[in-house]
Amino acid sequence: xxxxxxxxxxxxxxxxxxxxxxxxxxxxxxxxxxxxxxxxxxxxxxxxxxxxxxxxxxxxxxxxxxxxxxxxxxxxxxxxxxxxxxxxxxxxxxxxxxxxxxxxxxxxxxxxxxxxxxxxxxxxxxxxxxxxxxxxxxxxxxxxxxxxxxxxxxxxxxxxxxxxxxxxxxxxxxxxxxxxxxxxxxxxxxxxxxxxxxxxxxxxxxxxxxxxxxxxxxxxxxxxxxxxxxxxxxxxxxxxxxxxxxxxxxxxxxxxxxxxxxxxxxxxxxxxxxxxxxxxxxxxxxxxxxxxxxxxxxxxxxxxxxxxxxxxxxxxxxxxxxxxxxxxx
Numbered sequence: 001x002x003x004x005x006x007x008x009x010x011x012x013x014x015x016x017x018x019x020x021x022x023x024x025x026x027x028x029x030x031x032x033x034x035x036x037x038x039x040x041x042x043x044x045x046x047x048x049x050x051x052x053x054x055x056x057x058x059x060x061x062x063x064x065x066x067x068x069x070x071x072x073x074x075x076x077x078x079x080x081x082x083x084x085x086x087x088x089x090x091x092x093x094x095x096x097x098x099x100x101x102x103x104x105x106x107x108x109x110x111x112x113x114x115x116x117x118x119x120x121x122x123x124x125x126x127x128x129x130x131x132x133x134x135x136x137x138x139x140x141x142x143x144x145x146x147x148x149x150x151x152x153x154x155x156x157x158x159x160x161x162x163x164x165x166x167x168x169x170x171x172x173x174x175x176x177x178x179x180x181x182x183x184x185x186x187x188x189x190x191x192x193x194x195x196x197x198x199x200x201x202x203x204x205x206x207x208x209x210x211x212x213x214x215x216x217x218x219x220x221x222x223x224x225x226x227x228x229x230x231x232x233x234x235x236x237x238x239x240x241x242x243x244x245x246x247x248x249x250x251x252x253x254x255x256x257x258x259x260x261x262x263x264x265x266x267x268x269x270x271x272x273x274x275x276x277x278x279x280x281x282x283x284x285x286x287x288x289x290x291x292x293x294x295x296x297x298x299x300x301x302x303x304x305x306x307x308x309x310x311x312x313x314x315x316x317x318x319x320x321x322x323x324x325x326x327x328x329x
Contacts, residue, residue, distance in 0.1 A: 003293050005324055006040040006302040007033055007317065008188070008219065009074050011054035013235025014308075019053040023060065025310045027067045032314060034071040038320035042106060042302065048117040048247070051245055058091040065099040073267070074104025075303065076184065077166040081109055081127035082118075085134050085189060086153060091142035093156025105142075106164040106184060109172075132175055139163055139179075143209075162210060173197035173204075180208025187296075188219035188304045191275040198296045218298040221277035221303050224285045224319040234316075235279045238306035242270060282323035289324065 009029060009110050013022045030041050043054040043061060054060050057075045065073050078088055088105070096103045107133040118125070128133075140146045141153035165176035165183050168190030170327035176183035183201045188193040198216055205214040223238070238260045247253075247261065261267045278288035293301055303320065307313035 002038035003289075003298065003324075004039040004300045005037075005320070006042065007038055008042050008044065008302050008304045009054070010304060011043060011052055011060065012306065013051050013053050019081065022053045023063060026060065026311070027064055028310070029314060029317065030064045030068050030071060030073070030234070033051045033317065033321075034068050036318060037325070038071065038317075038321065039300065040074060040104060040302075042074050042104065045079045045082070045108075047082075047121060049245065051241070058088075058095060059097055060102070065095065065102060070102070072102050072104055073099070075106045077106030077164070079110055080107045080131060080134050080138070082121050082123050085138035086141060086148075087162040088152065089138050089153035089156040092161045093142065093153050093159045096159040096161045097155045103161055104162045104164060105138075107138075108165045108166040119135060128129050132179075135165070135175075135179065135207070145303060167197070168197070169193055170197055170200055171173065173201040177201050177204035177214070180206050180211050182215035182217065184217035184219065184302060186219050187276050188221050188302075191273070192295060194218065196277070198298075203296070206279060215299045216297065217300045217302050218293070218296050219276075219288070219302050219304060220292060220318065221274055221279075222285055222289070222303045222320055223277070223279045223328065224282050224309065224316045224317070224323070226281070226315075228280050228284070229310075231280045234307050234312060235277065237308050238264075239271065239274065241306065242274070246270065278322075282319045285320060286323040 009026050011022050011026055013019055014258055033041055043057050045055060045057045046052040047055050052243060061073050062091050063068050084272050092103060109128045138281045142159055142160040146152055163179050163181050165172050166186065167173060168186040170193055173183060185194055185197050201216055202214050223231050223234045239262055243258045244253055276292060278285040289301060305313060305316050307316060
């Protein structure tokens with residue numbers, strides 16, 4: 001099995017922990033991932049979520065890049081409607097200038113937040129409608145072929161930071177295909193349109209200056225452990241934490257409340273969000289990932305792992321690397 005493996009680091013702030021401790025764990029993971037042969041680590045832009053610390057995505061990338069040497073780092077993704085394309089071009093142009101050949105720029109059009117938070121971000125509710133045009137404007141700044149007369153990104157111009165379209169719907173698949181860009185599908189939490197999106201992306205792909213052929217990345221949840229019991233225990237705990245993440249919004253649930261929510265019809269829908277999850281010992285996880293990647297014809301898998309401790313989290317990625325032998329860049 002030679003499919004490249006990458007990591008989506010959710011920058012989780014564990015209960016009783018701090019963002020500073022989370023960032024230290026992110027550095028540790030990236031350093032290990034570099035040695036274990038993972039291709040890249042990405043961080044996602046989320047806002048007003050007490051358990052996710054990657055809101056200032058470009059700042060976190062800079063910190064991790066300064067403590068690693070070769071692994072690619074990037075956004076998975078920056079929610080472009082929250083920002084001006086010029087600002088993102090300058091931020092990622094700076095990153096690429098500091099760490100040449102190691103920076104990715106994944107782009108999404110969701111707010112990464114709720115409506116109140118979107119207003120606090122000064123986000124225009126209609127800004128998602130201009131996402132395709134904003135991607136092209138951003139691309140122009142990074143290539144030096146600006147689409148805004150007299151405006152250049154410094155740093156940024158001529159850095160050619162590679163763009164990736166992120167999505168959980170057919171819209172993203174069609175846009176990535178039309179622009180000739182790699183496409184990453186968020187099947188680790190939005191599995192419904194995965195197969196259709198993969199097929200449409202490959203069928204409609206048009207070669208571009210960045211990519212001559214399609215490159216499809218599929219997200220998947222993985223928890224590998226030394227015993228089946230440990231793996232399934234961690235998966236269940238992760239599902240309980242997902243209840244608070246998705247439904248909490250400032251409130252906390254007791255364990256009994258979380259269990260009840262997870263067992264309810266609404267909770268079953270939440271469980272279906274994690275439909276694509278490889279859970280078990282390394283051999284079981286490897287077999288699942290091989291079947292999954294073949295089914296969706298993935299060119300790369302990006303793995304999301306949630307665990308109750310940093311040690312368990314790192315161990316899962318270590319076991320996965322040993323089982324799959326990821327291809328280094």
